Amino acid sequence: MFLTKLKQWNKKQLVSFLMPLLIVVPIFMSKGIVPFGDANLLVSDLGTQYVPFFAQLKSLFFGGGSWFYSFSSGMGDSFLPLAAYYLMSPFNLIFLFVSQTYLSTAVTYVLFLKIACMSGSMYYYLQKTYPKNDMAQLFFAMTYALSGYVGIYMYNIMWMDALIFLPLLALAIQRLVDEGKSLFYCLILCMTIFTNYYLGYMTCIFALLYFIYWTILRSDVSSLNGYLSATKLHWRKFIGYSLIGAGLNGVLLAPAVFGMLKTGKSVIDWHIFLPTPLFGFEFFTQFGLDHTNFQTRLEHLPSFFVGSAVLILALSFFFLKSVSSKIKWCNGILVGTIFLSFWLQLFNTIWHMFQETAGFPYRNSYMLSFLLIKLAYESWLKREELSNGLIGKVCFVLISLIGVGYLYSHFASAVEQQLDNHLFWLSILFVVSNGLLIMWSRTSKLKQLLLCLVIALEMGLNFNQMLKATPFESETRFREDMLEFSNVLEPLYEKDEDLYRVDNAVRGIDNGYNSSFLYNYHSTPYYSSTLNNSLRKTLENLGLNSKNERRISSVGQTEFLDYLFNVRYKIEASKTAGATVVKINETAQTSMGYVVPKELTKVHFVEKDPFGNQNKIAKNLVEDVQKIVVPAELRQEKRNSYQYTAKVDGMAYLYLPNNQMEKVKVYVDNQLITPKVEIRNQALLSLGDLKKGESATISFKSDEEIILDSTSIQILDTTVLNQVKEELSENRLKISEWKDSHIKATVDVKTDDKVLFMSIPYDQNWVVKVDGRKVAPSRILDDFMGIPLTKGSHQVELSFIPQGFLLGAVISLASLIGLGTLEILKKRSKAKK
Numbered sequence: 119m120f121l122t123k124l125k126q127w128n129k130k131q132l133v134s135f136l137m138p139l140l141i142v143v144p145i146f147m148s149k150g151i152v153p154f155g156d157a158n159l160l161v162s163d164l165g166t167q168y169v170p171f172f173a174q175l176k177s178l179f180f181g182g183g184s185w186f187y188s189f190s191s192g193m194g195d196s197f198l199p200l201a202a203y204y205l206m207s208p209f210n211l212i213f214l215f216v217s218q219t220y221l222s223t224a225v226t227y228v229l230f231l232k233i234a235c236m237s238g239s240m241y242y243y244l245q246k247t248y249p250k251n252d253m254a255q256l257f258f259a260m261t262y263a264l265s266g267y268v269g270i271y272m273y274n275i276m277w278m279d280a281l282i283f284l285p286l287l288a289l290a291i292q293r294l295v296d297e298g299k300s301l302f303y304c305l306i307l308c309m310t311i312f313t314n315y316y317l318g319y320m321t322c323i324f325a326l327l328y329f330i331y332w333t334i335l336r337s338d339v340s341s342l343n344g345y346l347s348a349t350k351l352h353w354r355k356f357i358g359y360s361l362i363g364a365g366l367n368g369v370l371l372a373p374a375v376f377g378m379l380k381t382g383k384s385v386i387d388w389h390i391f392l393p394t395p396l397f398g399f400e401f402f403t404q405f406g407l408d409h410t411n412f413q414t415r416l417e418h419l420p421s422f423f424v425g426s427a428v429l430i431l432a433l434s435f436f437f438l439k440s441v442s443s444k445i446k447w448c449n450g451i452l453v454g455t456i457f458l459s460f461w462l463q464l465f466n467t468i469w470h471m472f473q474e475t476a477g478f479p480y481r482n483s484y485m486l487s488f489l490l491i492k493l494a495y496e497s498w499l500k501r502e503e504l505s506n507g508l509i510g511k512v513c514f515v516l517i518s519l520i521g522v523g524y525l526y527s528h529f530a531s532a533v534e535q536q537l538d539n540h541l542f543w544l545s546i547l548f549v550v551s552n553g554l555l556i557m558w559s560r561t562s563k564l565k566q567l568l569l570c571l572v573i574a575l576e577m578g579l580n581f582n583q584m585l586k587a588t589p590f591e592s593e594t595r596f597r598e599d600m601l602e603f604s605n606v607l608e609p610l611y612e613k614d615e616d617l618y619r620v621d622n623a624v625r626g627i628d629n630g631y632n633s634s635f636l637y638n639y640h641s642t643p644y645y646s647s648t649l650n651n652s653l654r655k656t657l658e659n660l661g662l663n664s665k666n667e668r669r670i671s672s673v674g675q676t677e678f679l680d681y682l683f684n685v686r687y688k689i690e691a692s693k694t695a696g697a698t699v700v701k702i703n704e705t706a707q708t709s710m711g712y713v714v715p716k717e718l719t720k721v722h723f724v725e726k727d728p729f730g731n732q733n734k735i736a737k738n739l740v741e742d743v744q745k746i747v748v749p750a751e752l753r754q755e756k757r758n759s760y761q762y763t764a765k766v767d768g769m770a771y772l773y774l775p776n777n778q779m780e781k782v783k784v785y786v787d788n789q790l791i792t793p794k795v796e797i798r799n800q801a802l803l804s805l806g807d808l809k810k811g812e813s814a815t816i817s818f819k820s821d822e823e824i825i826l827d828s829t830s831i832q833i834l835d836t837t838v839l840n841q842v843k844e845e846l847s848e849n850r851l852k853i854s855e856w857k858d859s860h861i862k863a864t865v866d867v868k869t870d871d872k873v874l875f876m877s878i879p880y881d882q883n884w885v886v887k888v889d890g891r892k893v894a895p896s897r898i899l900d901d902f903m904g905i906p907l908t909k910g911s912h913q914v915e916l917s918f919i920p921q922g923f924l925l926g927a928v929i930s931l932a933s934l935i936g937l938g939t940l941e942i943l944k945k946r947s948k949a950k951k
Contacts, residue, residue, distance in 0.1 A: 134241030134256050135234040138263040141578040142233055151226060157590035158222040162273045165591060166645055169221050170635035171204045172213040177638055179214055184858035187918040190634040192644030192670060194878050196920040199377025199648045202370040207279045207313045219600040222593060232278040237263035243285035244495055257570040258495050264577040266408040266423030267484040269584035270415055274478060280317035281484050283310040287321060291329050295336055295352050300359045301941060307363035315374055319471055320482045329356050331452045335445060362937050368929030372922030382651040382667025390474045393464040400531040402523030405429055405516055406545025407580050409535055411587040416477030419533060420460045422486040423580055427552040427573050431494035433512045438503050449493060456486050506557045513553035520545055548576045602700050603637045610702055617710050617856045618686035621672050623794060624700055631669060642672045642683060653879045656901040661728030663801030673793045674801035676834050678732060678746055681843055683877045684708040706843065711851030711876040713867050714739060719898050726775040728802055729832045740845050747832040758818040760826055764808035766835040772803040773830060783819040859918040867907045873898060874905040887915040
């Protein structure tokens with residue numbers, strides 16, 4: 119009998135995994151998404167960040183990279199914070215067994231697996247919480263896997279694991295309270311945090327709320343003191359095993375915390391702690407089919423849609439006579455608390471790690487989906503109590519609320535929405551259809567099946583609607599780019615095994631921000647939530663483009679900075695016989711470090727003065743150099759048109775710090791200037807080479823007048839540049855052995871009072887040894903590493919251990935020992951009994 123039941127359960131569990139795929143796969147097929155066509159999902163952050171990071175994960179396992187440090191993270195940074203945020207999902211192991219050219223195809227399969235597991239975990243929760251052989255459990259689980267949250271947030275693929283673990287965590291809390299089983303809870307919480315600590319943090323808040331909710335339900339007391347007395351043992355277990363579950367991740371969490379403190383997200387704005395409402399009655403539009411799509415993914419209302427049948431049943435729950443007031447109040451308060459996390463800015467800020475989100479708001483809205491499905495299923499189990507009159511009234515209220523939401527959105531809403539009236543009428547149709555089917559299907563299994571099919575249709579239409587505006591990328595282009603760049607770079611790696619940087623001047627699948635991860639080289643550009651903000655500001659002050667606190671581009675990096683920052687090669691595209699050919703050109707024999715005058719340690723940069731800042735560097739590098747960039751002669755010809763004349767040979771650069779460059783088009787001699795990354799705020803814009811005495815005309819297409827002054831256009835003096843290069847080349851660091859987190863090198867110092875400038879971002883966690891003796895590095899040029907040296911030949915060695923790693927390792931080990939000890943004591947206690 120037991121084996122028969124187990125086999126039946128296994129079959130249903132398998133079906134629960136497959137059901138959402140029966141809807142999602144045809145949708146992907148209809149849109150031609152790989153493996154069913156040439157479109158892929160490398161849009162938004164999935165293309166610009168995650169897939170390049172998955173490529174780096176392969177390199178860590180098979181290419182000898184370091185988990186501690188990476189020179190592909192911009193100019194170099196601790197890698198563990200990035201790994202903790204993006205790469206710890208066990209599903210990512212799939213990418214290890216896929217070639218680089220098929221990473222984008224693997225993304226689709228990983229997404230399918232995650233959606234299947236969401237449904238499977240929700241079914242497991244329902245089956246274990248409400249042990250009844252009910253086909254409806256499969257469809258309720260499916261609505262969770264195809265919720266509005268999944269439809270719009272699936273591009274943030276690393277967040278999807280949290281949806282898999284949430285039902286299991288709720289079940290684990292129930293078992294902890296009801297059966298005293300705490301190990302399951304501890305391990306589920308540990309895995310939730312491990313896969314993504316950001317949503318893991320939110321899950322910890324939910325776990326606390328759900329624990330309070332469940333203990334109140336299970337305790338028969340009417341006062342706070344009585345509750346605390348009755349549940350103190352549960353509280354001890356919950357707090358203890360929560361700390362252990364989080365502590366097991368200490369080796370990841372500690373470096374991640376220290377890493378995040380270096381980002382722009384560490385800046386706190388008091389405005390985001392005000393209890394101001396984030397939306398009004400337009401929220402009720404979310405009770406119908408969700409209008410959110412790719413175009414509105416960054417700013418939208420909470421996405422929690424789980425189908426009108428679930429909403430009807432969830433609202434009906436509060437009118438069931440057999441359900442006590444206590445249970446109704448507990449569920450209402452829990453749902454209301456989650457709603458407040460969306461509605462009020464203060465609570466929304468707390469839930470989002472005390473930061474305002476940069477797009478993709480309300481990142482915990484899937485929790486509301488889970489709770490609504492839970493309430494709906496409890497109503498379904500008591501469907502005999504749901505009178506036709508009650509269902510009719512609930513449907514009327516629901517339709518009215520959707521109508522109010524649409525009217526408010528049209529006439530009073532401050533939240534921009536792309537409303538579609540067709541979705542309004544479809545939403546009404548589904549509310550009516552599902553309401554009628556709920557009335558008719560109380561005892562008829564055939565009608566229940568019809569209801570389930572309508573639910574599946576509605577969820578499929580909603581999922582399709584959320585995908586329809588997505589500008590999918592070309593799979594053919596991705597594979598061709600991977601092959602082309604691999605063919606170009608692999609010979610370079612064989613020829614030159616030194617530590618150097620490469621500048622990618624070709625617009626790639628990710629606009630060049632994270633090409634270094636994707637194609638396995640080192641570079642300046644970087645786009646990540648873990649970007650070192652101090653480095654970003656330093657590079658911005660030198661003229662590099664930074665769209666926001668998460669991005670730095672090489673656009674604006676002059677040839678002088680290329681040499682200083684060890685950019686030895688450039689990837690460029692040229693047209694040959696009508697075809698575009700990608701090739702690598704060597705710029706100069708650069709180095710990761712140069713011996714420079716001690717005076718350079720006193721140089722500090724001024725905001726919005728890249729020309730002046732670069733002149734400061736050159737002046738302190740070479741004695742008889744005053745300027746490396748020289749203003750051009752400027753003459754206005756007409757409105758938004760100027761002629762400029764070079765006083766020296768060199769590359770001309772434009773700098774307009776006070777203009778919104780995304781609204782300006784720049785032409786030089788009627789040729790549009792198009793950098794590889796769109797400049798939206800400020801950066802040095804390369805205008806082309808000029809000989810001394812040559813002139814060019816610059817014109818602007820803009821609604822506003824663009825005013826240039828005598829310093830707006832300056833020329834990088836080729837003669838001075840060569841003089842600086844010659845000075846630096848005579849004092850180069852020579853690397854004999856290196857890995858990302860360890861460098862051995864030699865350097866000759868001809869005079870005293872010198873400093874070894876290294877184009878490695880300053881980080882106190884670099885352990886520096888000169889001739890075997892530990893030396894404390896200092897900051898130089900605001901955010902780079904300077905090593906004091908005396909006259910003579912020196913052996914220099916650098917090793918990196920992430921801040922917090924050792925502390926985190928101790929916490930993880932202590933937590934593991936604590937967990938093992940508790941489990942042994944529990945087994946001994948049971949054995950004695």
